[in-house]
Amino acid sequence: MGIIRASQIKSPWILHFDNSSCNGCDIEVLACLTPLYDVERFGMVNMGNPKHADVLVVTGPVNYRTARVLKNLYSQVPDPKMVIAVGTCACSGGVFHNCYNILGGVDKVLPVDVYVPGCAARPEAIIDGVVLALQKLAKAVGVAK
Amino acid sequence: MNQVWIAIVAIIVAPLIGGLLAGIDRKITARLQGRYGPPLIQPFYDFFKLLGKTRIATSRTQFIWLYGYLIFMIAALVMLVLKQDLLLLVFLLGFAGISFVLAGFSCKSPYSHFGANRELLQILAYEPVLLLMALGVFATNGSFMISEIFESSTPLLAKLWPIFIALLVVLTIKMRKSPFDISTSHHGHQELVKGIMTEISGPYYALVTLTEWYELVLVLGLIALFWANPLWVEILIALAAFVLELIIDNINARMTAGWMVRFTWAVGLVLCILNIAYLYFMKGVS
Ligand code: SF4
Numbered sequence: 001m002g003i004i005r006a007s008q009i010k011s012p013w014i015l016h017f018d019n020s021s022c023n024g025c026d027i028e029v030l031a032c033l034t035p036l037y038d039v040e041r042f043g044m045v046n047m048g049n050p051k052h053a054d055v056l057v058v059t060g061p062v063n064y065r066t067a068r069v070l071k072n073l074y075s076q077v078p079d080p081k082m083v084i085a086v087g088t089c090a091c092s093g094g095v096f097h098n099c100y101n102i103l104g105g106v107d108k109v110l111p112v113d114v115y116v117p118g119c120a121a122r123p124e125a126i127i128d129g130v131v132l133a134l135q136k137l138a139k140a141v142g143v144a145k
Numbered sequence: 146m147n148q149v150w151i152a153i154v155a156i157i158v159a160p161l162i163g164g165l166l167a168g169i170d171r172k173i174t175a176r177l178q179g180r181y182g183p184p185l186i187q188p189f190y191d192f193f194k195l196l197g198k199t200r201i202a203t204s205r206t207q208f209i210w211l212y213g214y215l216i217f218m219i220a221a222l223v224m225l226v227l228k229q230d231l232l233l234l235v236f237l238l239g240f241a242g243i244s245f246v247l248a249g250f251s252c253k254s255p256y257s258h259f260g261a262n263r264e265l266l267q268i269l270a271y272e273p274v275l276l277l278m279a280l281g282v283f284a285t286n287g288s289f290m291i292s293e294i295f296e297s298s299t300p301l302l303a304k305l306w307p308i309f310i311a312l313l314v315v316l317t318i319k320m321r322k323s324p325f326d327i328s329t330s331h332h333g334h335q336e337l338v339k340g341i342m343t344e345i346s347g348p349y350y351a352l353v354t355l356t357e358w359y360e361l362v363l364v365l366g367l368i369a370l371f372w373a374n375p376l377w378v379e380i381l382i383a384l385a386a387f388v389l390e391l392i393i394d395n396i397n398a399r400m401t402a403g404w405m406v407r408f409t410w411a412v413g414l415v416l417c418i419l420n421i422a423y424l425y426f427m428k429g430v431s
Contacts, residue, residue, distance in 0.1 A: 003193050004193045004194070004196055004197035005197065006193075007189075007190040007191075007192075007193035007197070008194050008197055010187075010194070011190040011191045011194040013191075035179040035180045035331065038180040038181050040171070040175060040180065040181075040182060040183050041180075041181050041182065041183055042183075043183050043184075043187050043191070047339075048338050048339060049338050049339045049342075049343055051201060051344070051345075051346035052339065052342075052346055052350065054194070056200075076162070076201075076284070078198045078199045078200075078201050078346055078347050079198070079199045080197075080198075100427060103379075111260055121251040134250040
């Protein structure tokens with residue numbers, strides 16, 4: 001159905017998961033919800049429940065403990081879903097690279113769709129990342145312009 | 146035959162109005178918070194997106210109760226547009242609420258159970274007010290029929306304004322707005338995840354959204370009955386109540402479930418009972 005596919009890119013609900021970040025990126029993710037950036041204009045809503053989410057926004061490097069939680073959350077998000085790695089840590093491990101407890105970036109555990117680098121990633125960059133993810137989704141479901 | 150057509154039109158048009166009102170709700174709320182806000186038809190985008198998600202089944206009985214929630218709600222709406230018995234309408238609304246609670250209880254998630262418990266407390270809070278509203282209408286018109294309300298020349302509001310205030314509180318509970326944002330924790334994800342909605346995802350979430358749109362139109366319709374003639378005042382009074390709810394939502398913090406029951410019983414029930422007692426007292430005098 002065309003209308004369903006067109007709606008899929010208009011209403012991304014976001015689940016934000018913090019692996020083991022320094023909280024710098026988390027604060028920037030929350031800054032997107034403030035009146036200055038107001039991501040709700042694009043229909044993005046911050047959800048607290050993986051079963052209602054479309055986009056998984058992950059910050060911070062994966063460590064041995066959060067890897068299991070992250071996989072669990074990912075499997076609870078119903079298809080179609082997207083994963084966005086926000087911040088240098090989530091992309092590659094960043095400053096935590098080669099720590100004894102760190103596995104590395106999110107892509108060590110999950111298939112990542114969009115990488116948003118930056119320490120901390122700026123809200124504009126995060127919004128750009130979500131828009132890029134939506135374009136990818138639009139291509140995948142076949143409504144790309 | 147005419148009645149059937151009215152019912153069909155109501156069933157089709159009500160969710161459109163409900164969805165549009167939900168869109169206005171999000172826009173006005175955003176503006177009150179100094180944000181730009183989503184497009185007006187965002188609720189419809191959300192609805193169709195949810196239809197396209199995969200189904201994750203946690204419990205099959207839950208789906209049956211959710212269908213029950215929808216069907217009882219539609220039945221109650223049909224009762225309203227066909228101007229049938231008000232008391233029966235209140236009972237149907239009660240059945241719909243109970244179906245939703247049972248949907249919450251029919252899966253194992255503790256969050257869902259918490260939400261269902263709180264939904265039950267909500268029903269405990271508003272159901273007596275709705276019943277007393279029907280009784281108040283009976284005390285003024287001598288009949289439970291909604292068609293009688295349309296025939297009487299003086300609006301109900303003149304005699305039943307305390308009950309009207311109590312009904313506004315019920316509207317806040319039904320719209321799940323602050324300070325009564327209790328069972329689904331719409332704005333407090335950290336507390337209950339999503340309360341009774343936790344295990345309801347994808348197309349079934351869309352089903353609940355649809356039912357909530359019907360519910361919104363139905364409760365606004367009940368409020369409109371208080372000034373049934375002429376039609377434009379009826380619509381105006383419903384819209385005014387709706388905007389008032391949005392403002393109340395934005396200037397209030399969330400309260401606890403216990404506070405909700407105490408408040409609705411102390412204010413709502415007392416207003417209703419005093420109102421009805423006064424009506425019967427005046428009847429006895431004259
Ligand atoms: S990228 Fe920088 S700000 Fe973000 S979690 Fe890593 S260290 Fe913190």
